[in-house]
Amino acid sequence: MEYAVYAEGLRKSYGGVEALRGVDLHVPRGTVYGLLGPNGAGKTTTMGILVTLIKPSGGRAFVAGYDVVEEPQRVREHIGVVFQEPTVDRDLTAWQNLYIHGRIHDLSRNEIEHRARHVMELVGLEKFLHRRLRSYSGGMIRRFEIARALLTEPEVLFMDEPTVGLDPQARTRVWEVIEELKKTGVTVFLTTHYMEEAERLCDTVAIIDRGVVVAEAPPEELKARLGGDTLYLKTASPAEARRLLKLAAGYGDARLAEDGVTVVLVARDAPRLLPTLLQEARATGVSVIESRYVRPSLNDVFLMLTGRSLRDEEGGWSDWMRLHMRARR
Amino acid sequence: MPARPRWLPAFQAMAWRQLVRFLSARSRVANSLVFPLIWLLFFGLGWSAAFNVLGPAARGIFGGLSYLEFLAPGIVVMTVFTAGFGSGLGIIWDREFGYMKELLVSPAPRGALLLGRLVGDTVAALAQGAVMALLVSAVAGWPGVWGLLGGLAAAAAAALASASLGSLIALSMRSPEGFHMVVNLVMMPMLFISGAFYPVDPLPAWLRMLAYLNPLYYAVDLARGLMYGVHSTPLPLDVAGLAAVTAVAVAAAVARFSRTYIA
Structure with missing residues (x-):
């Protein structure tokens, strides 16, 4: 086996x-x-x-x-x-x-x-x-x-x-x-x-x-089942942001943030995608002045699968229960 | 990769563990000597003085022995027997402190683990019994080297039986409190009906029957026979009875331990 x-x-x-x-x-x-x-x-x-x-x-x-x-x-x-x-x-x-x-x-x-x-x-x-x-x-x-x-x-x-x-x-x-x-x-x-x-x-x-x-x-x-990482790319002007948005849309789910100058992209494998995006942005004359990405945690996965957060369970009655059960044994 | 674990290493390791623990717990040793010593001094000397009022007639009750001589072998057996029950307490503590799980997930044969523990505890109990035997000999009269060794051999069998009984109770109990309750419930009648404090022969038939089921009775009778030459049952019968009851207790404890899961 x-x-x-x-x-x-x-x-x-x-x-x-x-x-x-x-x-x-x-x-x-x-x-x-x-x-x-x-x-x-x-x-x-x-x-x-x-x-x-x-x-x-x-x-x-x-x-x-x-x-x-x-x-x-x-x-x-x-x-x-x-x-x-x-x-x-x-x-x-x-x-x-x-x-x-x-x-x-x-x-x-x-x-x-x-x-x-x-x-x-x-x-x-x-x-x-x-x-x-x-x-x-x-x-x-x-x-x-x-x-x-x-x-x-x-x-x-x-x-x-x-x-x-x-x-x-x-x-x-x-x-x-x-x-x-x-x-x-x-x-x-x-x-x-x-x-x-x-x-x-x-x-x-x-x-x-x-x-x-x-x-x-x-x-x-x-x-990855959550759809991927979230990238934030801030540009100098709304016009540039709109151009970057078109470019980013080719890689995933892209939208413009409320400030009008930041592009928000949900896509897989942000660590590799980010340099590529930055290169392409420069090639098309868009200057990105700030970039970061956020990766989902297993807690987000747990939340998606069960509708509850792992963290919610900590320190509550379940811990009390466990202590109680241990004492009984 | 370990091969199929053999019997002897596990047996030896467990016996060794009990002895190391015994040697590092001196207070427990002292404790187990104090209780029988109190019996010997206050109970033994007290009744001895009371019987002396009757003069030589008192010896008739005790097969020709003085009361102190009559009581001495019983005290030795009692010391070892009560110490043996401590084996069960060890199991309770091992469970409380988690060590039992370490034993249960090992591939060692359960019988080897338990027997090692029982034998280790028996040897420890016997060491206490030897000290007590020397003390009572000083008070009641020297039984001779062979008498002393014979008495201790009988006590050893009793210790193995009580260690098995204690383990059986411990394995069946959920809590330390329950263990103490049941042990007291079992140990007290066994001590009283053992013939250690008074002869069994004049008792009503039903009480005598209970005595014959009691491993302690055979141990006490055998020890008294070997130490001071007085006994109520033929000695070979004492040996057979003691061996039989002890064997049953050991087998029951091993069978119980072999079936132990945590859930």
Whole structure:
């Protein structure tokens, strides 16, 4: 099978409440894949099924080529998992945690020693190998968990909201680690409700809302569905603006702004289009005195697909719900 | 790429983890010694003085032993048995602090993970039992090296049983509060009906039946037989009973853990 993760019609209901209503996923090997959606959309449930901790009510899923329900043992041999909440033994040192992790994944002591140094360097914690995790900050624990998950050289690395609850600095560190991972060829599957995170890290983004994947494509492609970028070209006079308007109309949806001297153009691939336009404008004797363009964000995509904004979901009752649910567990 | 994980590394790692945790939690060790020591001193010395009023006749009640001698093996077994229940508490904390997920997504056989934990905790409990055995020997009388070791062996089996029971309860409970409630509900009657504090023989038949289902009864009887040469059940029967009840408890806990999903 060519997909590192493949899911078809995944369903999960908790006492009549449907958390997942048919989730399809196609994750190519060696890519970073993001499941993006507001809290409560079903991200954590989906990941729980993929890492064999939650039994689906319906549908099928394969990770590294193995069925998560039929062969959970094989799946577990090929994955690394970083959960949303810490899953370390804080009373032990980083080394002791790594040692146990390695042993329960059947690595020899030599292999563990050898790789421990490598993974701790990767996340920038090599100096803290023999510290108890109790002394680690939240950001360090998250990075340590990434290191631990990589100890077994997994085919697929799962990360549930890798930067939630981290301060901006710690978040950037985690992003840098994930970007570093891209070079190693490991497949990364992450969930997030931060679109900046999805845009920056992911080769493919699946947008999930209310238990269904509503779109799955590279971020650029998703944004292109909005019709493209918006370019603003300001000229010196209304006459020049009208001439530029005719020219711009050949590239997309063009109109004149209210000031009468600015041309507004909605078109694909603004970064490449802009220099071309400027060149052609100069050739026809129009002088552009100001130019800029705005690219749509994944939030705009989410808004188009669901009629709601991702940002609306933050800090509201859904966060409260999540805290509540976590406490119950 | 890891090959199919074998049994032994996971078992060994988990046992090692429990011992490292035990050695770094000295307060817990002290705590588990204090409770039985209070029993021995205040309960044991108190009743011992009361029975002395009867003079030599009191020994008749306790198979020819003084009350302190009668109580001593029970105290050792009790120490180890209550310490064993702490294994379940470890599971509760692992779940609360998320570590359980780390174990559940590993490919290690569930049986190896749980048995490693149980054995690690049993060894830790036994270390506490050894300290207690030396203390009670000082108070009640030296049972000899072999007596002491025999008593500890019986206690070890009891610890494995209680660790299994504690784990079984922990895996079935949603909250730490629920765990404490059920453990108290289970542990208290087991301690009282174990023959540690009073002989089981004169009890009404239905109470005696309950005692025969109690792994602690066999452990106490066996320990007393080996330490001071007095027992109510033939020793081979004690060994068989203890082994059977412990095996059932371990098997039940492993079966429960093998079926554990988070949802």
